[in-house]
Amino acid sequence: MACDIMVTGCRGQLGRDLVASFSADHSVRGVDLDELDIRDRERTLEAIRKADPGTVLHAAAYTDVDGCEGNRELAMAVNADGAENIALACRKVGARIVYYSTDYVFDGNADRPYTEDDQTNPQTVYGQSKLAGEQAVQNALDDYVILRIAWLYGRHGRNFVKTMIKLGFQQRRDRHGGREIAPLKVVDDQLGAPCWTMDIARQTRAVLSGRHTGLFHATSGGETSWYGLAQAIFAAMDIDVVVEACTSDEFPRPAPRPKRSTLSNQRLNEAGLNVMPDWKTPLETFLHEHSKEILCEL
Numbered sequence: 001m002a003c004d005i006m007v008t009g010c011r012g013q014l015g016r017d018l019v020a021s022f023s024a025d026h027s028v029r030g031v032d033l034d035e036l037d038i039r040d041r042e043r044t045l046e047a048i049r050k051a052d053p054g055t056v057l058h059a060a061a062y063t064d065v066d067g068c069e070g071n072r073e074l075a076m077a078v079n080a081d082g083a084e085n086i087a088l089a090c091r092k093v094g095a096r097i098v099y100y101s102t103d104y105v106f107d108g109n110a111d112r113p114y115t116e117d118d119q120t121n122p123q124t125v126y127g128q129s130k131l132a133g134e135q136a137v138q139n140a141l142d143d144y145v146i147l148r149i150a151w152l153y154g155r156h157g158r159n160f161v162k163t164m165i166k167l168g169f170q171q172r173r174d175r176h177g178g179r180e181i182a183p184l185k186v187v188d189d190q191l192g193a194p195c196w197t198m199d200i201a202r203q204t205r206a207v208l209s210g211r212h213t214g215l216f217h218a219t220s221g222g223e224t225s226w227y228g229l230a231q232a233i234f235a236a237m238d239i240d241v242v243v244e245a246c247t248s249d250e251f252p253r254p255a256p257r258p259k260r261s262t263l264s265n266q267r268l269n270e271a272g273l274n275v276m277p278d279w280k281t282p283l284e285t286f287l288h289e290h291s292k293e294i295l296c297e298l
Helices: 013-022 041-051 065-070 072-093 125-140 160-176 197-209 226-237 266-270 280-297
Strands: 005-008 028-031 055-058 096-102 144-149 184-187 214-217 243-246
Touching: 005 013, 013 028, 013 055, 013 197, 028 041, 041 072, 055 072, 065 072, 065 125, 072 096, 072 125, 096 125, 096 197, 125 144, 144 197, 160 184, 160 226, 160 280, 184 226, 197 280, 214 266, 226 243, 226 280
Parallel strands: 005 028, 005 055, 055 096, 096 144, 144 214, 184 243
Antiparallel strands: none
């Protein structure tokens, strides 16, 4: 039975909010790894042929940045070959595709936010695999939208915002229990724009409503560091936390993090489509709406 929208990675952090957003006024078919392994071209073609969607929101990806560094073959199979398989299937059935990419396609050395016209130069396997996915989508069909997104947080899955809430309350419990506490150290030399997954869903709807195609940056306005984001979370939650800024060198990771991966939504602005707010406003809304649920999970 045909559907309006198919969402791959429907149980992921972004996928779940895409399903929730579009289900309000569209017929939506969600699929995840247990039902569709996008690395298998023939099964992917068959699954999309059967669903016959008008649009595929391709949110399925291997997003473990450090994991990708040690599993290049898997990262390329999922993020590049998988994207190509979805795109070719869309071409077969005449469907549109929205492919969600990343700020990691840039090296992070710019002294200003990146525009869509800036040269890509990914420094990680994850970034390289996602850029290869972009290129595969662009080569496979004309009716595509690529949205580069970054620093995601949401109600579902693991993310920085939920981790900070957990660590903040753990520190408060330790203090009240009379235990000695160590400062919570958070990196202050990486800059970006935190993005709520529901805002990405709203931006997706805005782009699709106008039948626009092409590559767009789609991130919140403004920028902050991980340390700045942590401070904003603790202030909004009224959690008294001893937190200290530190450098990336103090927390070496298998995959290098870009120093500044802030994106400029230049093309969305030019098309009058940008609905992404400054990062502080959705963060406050998200914490107001979901903090009790998150705390119940601690």
